[in-house]
Every structure is written in C-alpha cells, then in structure tokens.
Amino acid sequence: SAEIISGTQMRQEILAELEHEVKAMQEQHGTVPGLVTILVGENPASVSYVTLKVKTALSLGFHEVQDNQPEDISEQDLLALIEKYNNDPAIHGILVQLPLPKHINEDAVINAISPDKDVDGFHPVNLGKMVIGGDQVRYLPCTPAGIQEMIVRSGTETEGAEVVVVGRSNIVGKPISVMMGQKGPGANSTVTMVHTRTKDLAAHCQRADILIVAAGVPGLVKPEWIKPGATVIDVGVNRIGVSEETGKAILSGDVDFEAAKEIAGKITPVPGGVGPMTITMLMKNTVKSAWWHLQEKV
Ligand code: NAD
Incomplete structure (x- = not known):
C-alpha cells in the first residue's frame, strides 16, 4: 500500500521553520513579516479560509491586519484600499480573498496589488517571472508551490520524470505544469498537461511517474489509470455530502x-494533503517578502 504524503505533517515542519525565521528577523532587524487579509462580504467558505490564514499568521508572530469590507464596497474603494497597503511599510503581503462579488473586476484588483507584495503569486508580473524562471522567480502561486514542495519533501525523483497534470486553470494546472518543466532541482521533468478536450485521458495518466490532478471532478482518476509505484498528488477538493x-x-x-x-x-489524501500546504506557502511567501523588503531585493 502506498506511502501517504501528509500535508498536515509537512505543514507542521514548514511552519516550525518559518517561526524560527520570524524570530531571527525580529532579533536581527526588529521587524516581523506583515500580512493583510482583505475579505469582501461574508461568503462562508471565504470566511473560513481567511480565518485560518489569520490564525496561522498570528501563530507565527506576524503583524497581521484583518481588513473586512462589506459586500457592496465599490471597486474604486477596494482599489484605493489596496493602494493604501501597497504604501504601508509594515505590510509585506497583501491577500485579497477570492472570489469577489460580481460587480468587482477581479483582474483589476489582482493587477492593483504591488507585485512586490503579491504573496498569492497571481499578479501577471510574478506569473511572467515564474515562466522565465531562474533568478527572476519571485512569488510562486501558493497551491502549485505547495504541490512542488510535497513532491520534493516526499523524496520523489523529478529529474526526467514523466509528469502528467490534469487541469489547466491559472491557479493550479497551468503554473504547476510550467514549474515542473523548469530547469533545476525539484523540476527538470517532462510535462504533459491534459484537460477537458484531451482525447485519451487514461493513456496519458498511465504514463505518469508523477500524476497531479486538479480537475474538481470527484473520482475522475480511476485506479487502473495509475502507473504502479507512481506519486499521485490529488489537488481536488469536492464537497460530496x-x-x-x-x-x-x-x-x-x-x-x-x-x-x-x-x-x-x-x-x-483529501483532506489533509495539498490543502494545508496552500496556506503554508502563503506564509512562506510573506516571510520571503519581508526578507526581500529588508534587502531591497523586490
Ligand atoms: P478549475 O475548474 O478552474 O479548472 C479545472 C480544470 O480541470 C480545467 O482546466 C478543466 O479543463 C480540467 N477538467 C475538468 N474536468 C475535466 C475532465 N473531466 N477531464 C479532464 N480535464 C478536466 O479548477 P481549479 O481552480 O484548478 O481547481 C481544481 C480543483 O482543485 C478543485 O476541486 C478545487 O477545489 C481544488 N483546489 C484545491 C486547492 C487546495 O489548496 N487544495 C487550491 C485550489 C484548487
């Protein structure tokens, strides 16, 4: 039976490392990473995600600002709020919880966040730097970063491995496909990205040494699609009852x-797999941002 890669356990290890870094930063520079979480409205799933992010940030000793705004805030006011945090030296990371209400243009909001503080890694500048790779890379989007971290920490060989990614969304499938194909450790893979228009999904999955599934379809991947011994990363989170x-x-x-x-x-597993890693990577990006701001490297 397969080794279970526990995101819950990896989260503990990584958060312990980060806590150590925050203490060192406080001692050496008298400052700590600052994160603002902006929540618009009261969507229950968003409230629970933000609550967990705030709790995690506080447990690490961050400066944490929880900025809740009403559902009917105008786009203009939200953009002005982001600008305020762009200029706030105590804030290193700006997180706007998505999805936003329909009257607000999500792209406009993402683009308004300073790329220097874009700890979600969704800004086009950071996505562009991610594609270029090497020294240019700044903030990696959190879910793909968590997936890669799990692959590396589980001791899975990536060099020359056949990686098949199911899904091509901007937040998971597309970025993780690029990241696994880059030069360097934890990557150097041969990547195939498959999606709803792919002709023979099963045949592609059966070749995968590393199978990453982010489709949002429960039970999509059948056991006979899995190559014996493969590493399987299941990103899907589906409410089935x-x-x-x-x-x-x-x-x-x-x-x-x-x-x-x-x-x-x-x-x-789901839950307890990729999910806990996503928030952990948000914290890691915020710590990185704080160091980069100290070194004026952003
Ligand atoms: P999305 O709906 O934006 O994209 C899904 C992708 O899967 C699409 O590109 C589509 O082409 C592909 N797809 C859908 N059905 C398919 C099928 N039958 N065959 C082949 N390809 C198919 O979703 P997303 O935002 O990428 O999220 C995917 C899943 O991952 C969801 O269940 C989501 O809840 C979950 N998710 C989890 C985390 C986490 O932290 N654990 C983070 C983000 C997303």
Missing part, C-alpha cells in the same frame, strides 16, 4: 483514494 454526525461537509479528491493507494507508490 454532509456528515449526519457533525453537520460538516464530506470532502473527496479527484482520485479514488482507497483503490489508488493500493497501486500508487506515494499518494496525498
């Missing part, structure tokens, strides 16, 4: 986990 006992959502990934773990070499 509600627990009668707890009243909480029952989550499932895009892979049939129980069957897949009998074939794969290593596999991530």
Whole structure:
C-alpha cells in the first residue's frame, strides 16, 4: 500500500521553520513579516479560509491586519484600499480573498496589488517571472508551490520524470505544469498537461511517474489509470455530502483514494494533503517578502 504524503505533517515542519525565521528577523532587524487579509462580504467558505490564514499568521508572530469590507464596497474603494497597503511599510503581503462579488473586476484588483507584495503569486508580473524562471522567480502561486514542495519533501525523483497534470486553470494546472518543466532541482521533468478536450485521458495518466490532478471532478482518476509505484498528488477538493454526525461537509479528491493507494507508490489524501500546504506557502511567501523588503531585493 502506498506511502501517504501528509500535508498536515509537512505543514507542521514548514511552519516550525518559518517561526524560527520570524524570530531571527525580529532579533536581527526588529521587524516581523506583515500580512493583510482583505475579505469582501461574508461568503462562508471565504470566511473560513481567511480565518485560518489569520490564525496561522498570528501563530507565527506576524503583524497581521484583518481588513473586512462589506459586500457592496465599490471597486474604486477596494482599489484605493489596496493602494493604501501597497504604501504601508509594515505590510509585506497583501491577500485579497477570492472570489469577489460580481460587480468587482477581479483582474483589476489582482493587477492593483504591488507585485512586490503579491504573496498569492497571481499578479501577471510574478506569473511572467515564474515562466522565465531562474533568478527572476519571485512569488510562486501558493497551491502549485505547495504541490512542488510535497513532491520534493516526499523524496520523489523529478529529474526526467514523466509528469502528467490534469487541469489547466491559472491557479493550479497551468503554473504547476510550467514549474515542473523548469530547469533545476525539484523540476527538470517532462510535462504533459491534459484537460477537458484531451482525447485519451487514461493513456496519458498511465504514463505518469508523477500524476497531479486538479480537475474538481470527484473520482475522475480511476485506479487502473495509475502507473504502479507512481506519486499521485490529488489537488481536488469536492464537497460530496454532509456528515449526519457533525453537520460538516464530506470532502473527496479527484482520485479514488482507497483503490489508488493500493497501486500508487506515494499518494496525498483529501483532506489533509495539498490543502494545508496552500496556506503554508502563503506564509512562506510573506516571510520571503519581508526578507526581500529588508534587502531591497523586490
Ligand atoms: P478549475 O475548474 O478552474 O479548472 C479545472 C480544470 O480541470 C480545467 O482546466 C478543466 O479543463 C480540467 N477538467 C475538468 N474536468 C475535466 C475532465 N473531466 N477531464 C479532464 N480535464 C478536466 O479548477 P481549479 O481552480 O484548478 O481547481 C481544481 C480543483 O482543485 C478543485 O476541486 C478545487 O477545489 C481544488 N483546489 C484545491 C486547492 C487546495 O489548496 N487544495 C487550491 C485550489 C484548487
């Protein structure tokens, strides 16, 4: 049976490393990383994500500003708010929780965040630098960064490996495909990106030494699509029901986990896999930002 790659456990390790760095920064420079989380409205999923981000930031000793705005804030006012934080020297990372209400243009908001403080890694400047690679790379988008970190920390060989990515979204599939194909450690892979128009999904997946699935379709990847011994990273988070006992959502990934773990070499669970890594990478980006601001390297 496959080795389970636990995001929950890796999160603990990485947060311990970050906490250490924050202490060192405080001692050496008298400053700590600053993160503002901007939440518009009260979408329950967004509220829970932001709450977790705030809690994690505070546990690391960050300067944390929680800025909640009403659902009907105008785009102009939101852009002005972002500009205020762009100019605030105590803030190193600006996180605007997505999705935003329909009357606000999400692209305009992402583009308004200073690329220097774009710890989500969604700004076109940072995505462009990510594609160029090497020394240019600044903020990597958090979910792909978490996926790569899991692959590396689980001891999976990436050099020359066949990586198949299911999904081509801007936040997961597309960036992780680029990252795994870059030069350097934890990459150097041969990447195939597949999607809804792909002709033979099964045949592509069966070749994968590393299979990364970010489709948002429960049970999409069948056990017979998995190459024996492959590393399987299941990014999907699907609400497939509600627990009668707890009243909480029952989550499932895009892979049939129980069957897949009998074939794969290593596999991530849902929940407790990629999810915890995403917030962890947000914290890591914010610490990096604080160092870069100290060194004027952004
Ligand atoms: P998206 O809907 O933007 O993109 C899904 C992609 O999958 C599309 O490019 C589409 O072409 C492809 N796809 C969909 N159905 C397919 C099919 N039947 N066959 C082949 N390809 C198919 O979604 P997203 O934002 O990339 O998120 C994907 C999943 O990952 C969702 O379940 C989401 O909740 C989850 N997610 C998890 C995290 C995390 O931190 N764990 C972060 C982001 C997204």
